[in-house]
Amino acid sequence: MKVTFQYALQKFNEYNQLCFDNCLPQIPIRISNSRRALGMFVHPRNYPESAPRGVGECSLRISCRLDLPPNEVDDTIIHEMIHYYIWYEKLKDTSSHGPIFRKIMNQINTRYHRNISISHKCSAEEISSDTYNRNNYICVSRWRNGEVGITICARTKIFEINRIFKTIPDLLSLEWYWSRNPWFNKYPVSRTSKVYKIKPDELVTNLSTATPCEIINNIFQPKSH
Numbered sequence: 063m064k065v066t067f068q069y070a071l072q073k074f075n076e077y078n079q080l081c082f083d084n085c086l087p088q089i090p091i092r093i094s095n096s097r098r099a100l101g102m103f104v105h106p107r108n109y110p111e112s113a114p115r116g117v118g119e120c121s122l123r124i125s126c127r128l129d130l131p132p133n134e135v136d137d138t139i140i141h142e143m144i145h146y147y148i149w150y151e152k153l154k155d156t157s158s159h160g161p162i163f164r165k166i167m168n169q170i171n172t173r174y175h176r177n178i179s180i181s182h183k184c185s186a187e188e189i190s191s192d193t194y195n196r197n198n199y200i201c202v203s204r205w206r207n208g209e210v211g212i213t214i215c216a217r218t219k220i221f222e223i224n225r226i227f228k229t230i231p232d233l234l235s236l237e238w239y240w241s242r243n244p245w246f247n248k249y250p251v252s253r254t255s256k257v258y259k260i261k262p263d264e265l266v267t268n269l270s271t272a273t274p275c276e277i278i279n280n281i282f283q284p285k286s287h
């Protein structure tokens with residue numbers, strides 16, 4: 063669906079009542095065209111700790127760039143509303159998606175049968191401040207034109223993606239790694255052989271702590287030599 067302002071506003075009011083006891087004051091909702099950040103809660107930085115929260119400079123941005131099913135749009139809106147709630151109530155979390163965020167998220171998921179997650183739904187800034195360690199199954203592809211690509215693969219799709227890559231004529235080589243370095247969290251987990259271009263020096267730096275892996279007889283394992 064294409065997100066509209068009317069839709070986002072209606073859902074904000076609906077979930078404010080359903081999930082947050084109507085405690086969140088209305089703030090401007092803006093429709094953006096961002097590909098990276100599907101949603102974003104914008105608030106003043108360095109807000110005086112002792113002052114009660116004023117919401118005059120806050121807003122909620124929802125991207126209409128991707129054609130997502132309504133359920134995922136709603137999950138994105140609620141995700142951002144959790145950020146708003148934590149800021150508004152001055153709750154102290156350890157990071158953007160720390161224990162408090164996850165506790166509220168899990169409660170809403172359980173109680174209202176939602177599927178809110180902390181991945182893919184965040185601003186670049188949030189992602190870089192994230193300390194969440196996910197398992198990254200990293201496929202590095204080197205191409206005939208000199209470019210280097212990266213694909214973070216879904217665990218269940220590693221073998222399929224490996225097989226598909228090997229049929230692409232312009233591919234020079236393929237390397238596999240496993241890493242929990244949160245730097246890789248900025249890439250979405252792929253279920254297909256989708257390649258993101260990456261600067262070789264950036265890759266080398268962030269792969270320095272990764273475990274080189276290999277696929278032998280349909281087993282994904284650390285490289286033996």
Ligand SMILES: [Zn+2]
Nearest residue numbers: 158183184188
């Ligand atoms: Zn977030």
